[in-house]
Amino acid sequence: MIELRNVSRFYQRGADDVHALENVSLEIPAGRFVALMGPSGSGKSTLLNMLAGLDRPSDGQISVAGRKLNDMSEDELAEFRAAHMGFVFQFFNLIPVFSARENVELPLLLTHLKKAERRERADTALRIVGLAERAGHMPAQLSGGEQQRVAIARAVVTDPEIVVGDEPTGDLDAKNAEEVLGLLRTLKQEFGKTVVIVTHDPRAERYVDEVYLLDKGVFMGSRPGGGGARS
Amino acid sequence: MKFFPFVWRNLLRNKLRSLLTGGAIMLAIALVCILRTMPAGFDNFLNDLAANTRISIHNTAGIVYSMPYAYLGRVRGVPGVDAAVSWTWFGGAVDKDKGVTFPNFAVDADAIGVVFADLGFEPETLEHFRTHRDGALVGRMTMKKYGWKRGDLVTLSSNVWPLVLTFRISGEIPSDQDPRFWLRREYFEESLREAGVTFDQVGMIWARVDDPNRVPGVMSEIDAMFRNSEAETASETEKSFFQNFFGSLQGLVTVILIVTALVTLCIVFIAANTASMAVRERLRELAVLKAIGFRWQLLFATLVAEAALLSSVAGGAGALASLGLTRGLGAAAGWNPQLGPLSGFVMTNVLLVQGLFLAFFIGILSGVVPAFGAARRSVASTLRDVF
Numbered sequence: 235m236i237e238l239r240n241v242s243r244f245y246q247r248g249a250d251d252v253h254a255l256e257n258v259s260l261e262i263p264a265g266r267f268v269a270l271m272g273p274s275g276s277g278k279s280t281l282l283n284m285l286a287g288l289d290r291p292s293d294g295q296i297s298v299a300g301r302k303l304n305d306m307s308e309d310e311l312a313e314f315r316a317a318h319m320g321f322v323f324q325f326f327n328l329i330p331v332f333s334a335r336e337n338v339e340l341p342l343l344l345t346h347l348k349k350a351e352r353r354e355r356a357d358t359a360l361r362i363v364g365l366a367e368r369a370g371h372m373p374a375q376l377s378g379g380e381q382q383r384v385a386i387a388r389a390v391v392t393d394p395e396i397v398v399g400d401e402p403t404g405d406l407d408a409k410n411a412e413e414v415l416g417l418l419r420t421l422k423q424e425f426g427k428t429v430v431i432v433t434h435d436p437r438a439e440r441y442v443d444e445v446y447l448l449d450k451g452v453f454m455g456s457r458p459g460g461g462g463a464r465s
Numbered sequence: 466m467k468f469f470p471f472v473w474r475n476l477l478r479n480k481l482r483s484l485l486t487g488g489a490i491m492l493a494i495a496l497v498c499i500l501r502t503m504p505a506g507f508d509n510f511l512n513d514l515a516a517n518t519r520i521s522i523h524n525t526a527g528i529v530y531s532m533p534y535a536y537l538g539r540v541r542g543v544p545g546v547d548a549a550v551s552w553t554w555f556g557g558a559v560d561k562d563k564g565v566t567f568p569n570f571a572v573d574a575d576a577i578g579v580v581f582a583d584l585g586f587e588p589e590t591l592e593h594f595r596t597h598r599d600g601a602l603v604g605r606m607t608m609k610k611y612g613w614k615r616g617d618l619v620t621l622s623s624n625v626w627p628l629v630l631t632f633r634i635s636g637e638i639p640s641d642q643d644p645r646f647w648l649r650r651e652y653f654e655e656s657l658r659e660a661g662v663t664f665d666q667v668g669m670i671w672a673r674v675d676d677p678n679r680v681p682g683v684m685s686e687i688d689a690m691f692r693n694s695e696a697e698t699a700s701e702t703e704k705s706f707f708q709n710f711f712g713s714l715q716g717l718v719t720v721i722l723i724v725t726a727l728v729t730l731c732i733v734f735i736a737a738n739t740a741s742m743a744v745r746e747r748l749r750e751l752a753v754l755k756a757i758g759f760r761w762q763l764l765f766a767t768l769v770a771e772a773a774l775l776s777s778v779a780g781g782a783g784a785l786a787s788l789g790l791t792r793g794l795g796a797a798a799g800w801n802p803q804l805g806p807l808s809g810f811v812m813t814n815v816l817l818v819q820g821l822f823l824a825f826f827i828g829i830l831s832g833v834v835p836a837f838g839a840a841r842r843s844v845a846s847t848l849r850d851v852f
Contacts, residue, residue, distance in 0.1 A: 280845075283845045286756070287757055287846050288844045289843070309760055312758050312760045312761075313760075315756065315758045316757065317758070320756055320757075321753070321759075327753040329474075331477065331478050332474060340754070340757065341757045344758050344759065349467070369620075383846055388757070453577045462693075
């Protein structure tokens with residue numbers, strides 16, 4: 235369960251005070267696939283950063299998986315993210331000098347697992363995203379869609395409860411975008427993950443359980459997505 | 466150790482940049498190591514040259530001012546002095562147009578073997594020198610340079626005295642780095658007399674003291690003996706004498722060490738610039754790593770380790786290169802007398818370790834600031850900036 239209570243976020247941009255979020259209160263039940271949607275500058279990414287423990291609210295309370303993020307130090311937040319969160323970004327952000335398997339293995343370096351065990355888990359994650367045969371390839375040898383699937387494998391390799399994605403289909407063509415959305419849906423359906431994505435992609439509505447709408451930093455409410463009907 | 470591949474692969478990410486930066490560090494460390502051998506090498510050179518019981522006595526006004534020849538007898542009479550010889554610049558040249566190409570002095574044949582006993586003269590060489598009025602002892606370096614051998618006749622034209630004298634080589638001064646040429650005082654003095662010049666002075670006196678512990682006392686006694694005389698003396702150990710003689714060279718060594726420090730500083734800036742570029746182009750990746758749970762301390766450590774590893778590997782190569790170079794110079798000095806003093810510039814284990822530590826320090830220093838900046842940067846603001 236992700237719970238936000240009266241969360242606001244203000245910051246300075248040059249001489250201007252930016253109100254990125256204002257009094258947002260919402261809940262995302264565990265095991266749901268949710269899309270945060272809204273026009274540019276509506277505060278979607280800020281909200282995602284908040285609930286993922288990447289940024290702190292100026293005001294309000296955030297509770298994720300029973301933990302209050304406001305009270306945590308930077309190091310505790312890093313530990314929390316490593317244990318409970320998986321991240322997927324628009325531009326994949328794989329380390330170019332590491333193979334697909336080594337990229338997936340990266341979050342496991344923070345655990346006490348032995349090398350063989352890390353490798354086994356990375357291979358399992360790659361199998362889930364359908365890239366077992368490409369494990370030894372370098373990112374430059376993979377297509378955009380494949381790179382994003384490697385990034386999804388990296389996000390789930392530690393078996394987190396929550397996977398967050400910031401425009402995960404933003405840099406993909408239609409076919410690959412559908413594949414990635416399908417994969418995220420699979421994470422929810424087959425592995426019980428809570429998946430929260432920020433997206434402009436209207437196709438996402440067909441895959442998610444719910445769409446949360448934001449505008450000018452204000453939570454406008456939610457509507458059901460096509461994914462709920464599918465499941 | 467599990468993060469070593471992470472550090473190593475990132476280091477090789479831009480091979481050309483790493484190679485160029487590493488090359489600069491390698492050359493700097495090699496230069497620093499070689500330059501650092503110079504003070505020790507100079508000291509070794511002086512130690513090779515100087516004996517700890519040999520003292521020089523010269524005019525307190527400077528070595529170009531002479532002293533009465535009678536001083537020699539009085540020095541020989543000082544308790545603790547085993548032997549003493551006079552020492553007068555002859556200024557002879559093989560080819561007068563080319564000037565003096567090796568130092569040559571008139572000395573006293575009777576005591577030279579005692580005062581310079583540490584050189585290890587062959588007895589027959591000393592015997593020949595003692596018994597032949599025109600005998601000469603010639604340094605091995607000069608013998609090699611001119612291809613001379615024992616028994617050869619050598620003519621020197623003095624550019625100080627109105628003399629052209631022919632000498633018969635009694636043998637060599639048995640030291641690889643010795644260029645000196647010694648002729649007999651009697652031959653020099655009699656020849657001058659025949660030329661109508663009376664000379665009862667000496668340039669300086671070398672004396673051997675019977676015990677190293679007595680050296681300071683003997684020097685004080687000698688100087689006290691000639692105080693308030695027409696030519697007051699200044700006595701000093703042989704090492705001190707050569708240190709003063711090569712004083713300008715020591716000044717050069719100081720300048721070189723200052724240059725070395727500046728070179729090191731330049732390399733720190735170059736390496737820091739490289740580290741900054743490497744970090745700047747990876748801000749997005751670093752933000753992602755922080756997002757997935759890498760603590761800032763870990764990222765900081767890996768970034769600094771990257772700079773330190775590059776610098777240490779390059780520094781190690783530089784230190785080894787300087788080792789090879791100094792050994793090469795030492796070997797070359799064996800067959801080329803001109804390079805003689807260079808054989809004293811020895812790359813010691815201490816200097817090698819110092820070179821490695823310096824390289825490591827350069828790496829740490831150059832990596833700390835950019836790594837700290839990047840590692841402490843907030844994930845959210847980096848993501849905002851780069852996405």
